[in-house]
Amino acid sequence: MDLLRFITAGSVDDGKSTLIGRLLYDTDSIKVDQLATIQKQSKNKGEGEIDLALFTDGLRAEREQGITIDVAYKYFNTEKRKFIIADAPGHIQYTRNMVTGASNSDLIIILIDARLGVIEQTRRHSIIASLLQIPHVVVTINKMDMVGYSEEVYNNIVIEYSKIAQQLNIKDVTFIPISALQGDNIVNPSENTPWYKGETLLHLLENIDVAHDVNYTDPRFPVQYVIRPQVDELHDYRGYAGKVISGTYKKGDAVTVLPDGIDSVIEAVEVHGEEVEEAFAPQSAVIRLKDDIDINRGDVIVTKSSSPKVSQDIEATLCWMDTRPLIPGNKYLLQVQSKRVRCIVKEINYKLDVNTLEKIENIDQAGLNDVVHVTIKTAAPVVFDSYNKLRANGGAILIDETAHTTVGACMLI
Amino acid sequence: MPSKLDYLDLLEAESIHIMREVAGQFERPALLFSGGKDSITLVQLALKAFKPGKIPFPLVHIDTGHNFPEALEYRDRLAEETGAKLIVRKVEDTIKAKGLKEPGGKFASRNALQSYTLLDTIEEFGFDACIGGARRDEEKARAKERIFSVRDEFGQWDPKKQRPELWNLYNGKIAKGENVRVFPISNWVELDVWNYIKREGVELPSIYFTHEREVLVHGEFLVANSPYIRIDEGDIIEKRNVRYRTVGDMTCTAAVESTASNIDDIIAEINRTNISERGETRIDDQVSEAAMEDRKKNGYF
Numbered sequence: 184m185d186l187l188r189f190i191t192a193g194s195v196d197d198g199k200s201t202l203i204g205r206l207l208y209d210t211d212s213i214k215v216d217q218l219a220t221i222q223k224q225s226k227n228k229g230e231g232e233i234d235l236a237l238f239t240d241g242l243r244a245e246r247e248q249g250i251t252i253d254v255a256y257k258y259f260n261t262e263k264r265k266f267i268i269a270d271a272p273g274h275i276q277y278t279r280n281m282v283t284g285a286s287n288s289d290l291i292i293i294l295i296d297a298r299l300g301v302i303e304q305t306r307r308h309s310i311i312a313s314l315l316q317i318p319h320v321v322v323t324i325n326k327m328d329m330v331g332y333s334e335e336v337y338n339n340i341v342i343e344y345s346k347i348a349q350q351l352n353i354k355d356v357t358f359i360p361i362s363a364l365q366g367d368n369i370v371n372p373s374e375n376t377p378w379y380k381g382e383t384l385l386h387l388l389e390n391i392d393v394a395h396d397v398n399y400t401d402p403r404f405p406v407q408y409v410i411r412p413q414v415d416e417l418h419d420y421r422g423y424a425g426k427v428i429s430g431t432y433k434k435g436d437a438v439t440v441l442p443d444g445i446d447s448v449i450e451a452v453e454v455h456g457e458e459v460e461e462a463f464a465p466q467s468a469v470i471r472l473k474d475d476i477d478i479n480r481g482d483v484i485v486t487k488s489s490s491p492k493v494s495q496d497i498e499a500t501l502c503w504m505d506t507r508p509l510i511p512g513n514k515y516l517l518q519v520q521s522k523r524v525r526c527i528v529k530e531i532n533y534k535l536d537v538n539t540l541e542k543i544e545n546i547d548q549a550g551l552n553d554v555v556h557v558t559i560k561t562a563a564p565v566v567f568d569s570y571n572k573l574r575a576n577g578g579a580i581l582i583d584e585t586a587h588t589t590v591g592a593c594m595l596i
Numbered sequence: 597m598p599s600k601l602d603y604l605d606l607l608e609a610e611s612i613h614i615m616r617e618v619a620g621q622f623e624r625p626a627l628l629f630s631g632g633k634d635s636i637t638l639v640q641l642a643l644k645a646f647k648p649g650k651i652p653f654p655l656v657h658i659d660t661g662h663n664f665p666e667a668l669e670y671r672d673r674l675a676e677e678t679g680a681k682l683i684v685r686k687v688e689d690t691i692k693a694k695g696l697k698e699p700g701g702k703f704a705s706r707n708a709l710q711s712y713t714l715l716d717t718i719e720e721f722g723f724d725a726c727i728g729g730a731r732r733d734e735e736k737a738r739a740k741e742r743i744f745s746v747r748d749e750f751g752q753w754d755p756k757k758q759r760p761e762l763w764n765l766y767n768g769k770i771a772k773g774e775n776v777r778v779f780p781i782s783n784w785v786e787l788d789v790w791n792y793i794k795r796e797g798v799e800l801p802s803i804y805f806t807h808e809r810e811v812l813v814h815g816e817f818l819v820a821n822s823p824y825i826r827i828d829e830g831d832i833i834e835k836r837n838v839r840y841r842t843v844g845d846m847t848c849t850a851a852v853e854s855t856a857s858n859i860d861d862i863i864a865e866i867n868r869t870n871i872s873e874r875g876e877t878r879i880d881d882q883v884s885e886a887a888m889e890d891r892k893k894n895g896y897f
Contacts, residue, residue: 216875286762456647467612587769
């Protein structure tokens, strides 16, 4: 049994909550008492039937307003996999929430209302999926029952969406005709769509290959913490604790510690205190080196075979997440893995229209939910990779120096 | 093709990464330990995260005075065996010092009062991060909480001001007086915890397994007969074979009828049950739809 993280993109109107409710319900993940609470709330709201959307709305304000504001995490499992759903709101004013949910996802389910076809929102969600480099895209064409399970309607949407996928360079796309409300092609193949020969949604979620999404060839090990037990028998022990975010590390590997560029050789690789042959992504491990060198939190241990970028001048695609605008010249903290440095956002080169992918030039500031291309200068060298080449080491956040809030998400270039 | 790692390995690796972020980002972290299975799992993860070193932060227990004796005994033994520093602060003392009103009623729970003692303890030791065993599957308000959850000087959680949390990057930057509650097992569900405990061979307090106990039968709930609850005329008190699915206070945690004497039996029972963990055992959540959200806003864990 392994793990799949996915995000659902769409709004209540597209049947997103119904779809999540259906997946949870059909996999026996909603318990009787939770269902009773939803029933009670449905009555409070004066609705006749059970509103499965209530199951995903956790905060009082959301229940009162009938909208999803924040990202909610839901869990279910089958015998094959554990699933983590990031349930994010789909409207444009919540782009930052969707970016947040997308950042950790292996797969995105994009919902299309069969009656409406590809709309602005579909395009926006696909652009976000492509910016965040979500490896797998599943386009569920929902409410097929409302269009008489028409193969033609389905085919037209497939053709139209394929153009978007091509334009955005989205490689792995699967289309499934469904009705979340009726349960068509969710868990069981539907008799209403005999012309559809593909998998059901759950079958796809259970079987899609995620092992190859992990990079095993470019070793990156950001040091989080130095373990130095203060006891006599381990007097000389100095272990660098971190997570193998990509690649593999073995005893005897020739390594370089960045950003200083000091060379050494791995003396031992440990996982949970036991020496192991090798540690690979995404394991948490401890690395010990042959040489006694000064290594701190924020340093990155890499091997000779693959080098990341080390630079103070960085370009990034950035999603702005704060209500106060981003103005060129503003100073922030940039966090890449365990490294935090002061930085200045020197320029906003252009803004990306997330509905059309159009570049808008001559921008003097970026507001909440804007996606912009920026040039950043850092106070010290940063070790990173291009997000499009190595997702695990290409994401960064901007932190406000005084309010300490997370104000921007950067896909480094 | 599935991943090279099992789901428990993946969850464990994520939790250990979070533990190490706490040790790396904060000056005075603490691990809030209740004696329940979730905080026991946290201790196991912390041990693994810092091997061969010791856990670089103390275990803090906020003692309501209504604990199960078995949980307290387990707590002391665990601290001794792991060499971790244990700090205990009592709600009883806060009630006396601050002249707080003892809650009344049949199941007078000091659960909400814990927040006061916790905030005082945070202030006393200057803790800037408190690691807790909350899981997002437990309750709807928790489903929306971040792994690094910032609390203001009054310990309050503001769901509308949560920091976006992206990739595996955690922002623990705070002002003086604020602190961060960190939840390393946010992405675990109840069964993940049990399966992990089984895999790791972690020992649990005996009350998690079947035992004969005198209980007050209160509707669907079986509440341990103890000096901390009020027995009224006509109450039904019976001896039953029970175990605890969660361990909190004796006043607000209900037992479940069970003959499960080992972890395999417990996992089988949880697989069969159609009631959620909190629904079956937490008397204090039944008050309103937003009971947990309100408690959290006031500094609760």
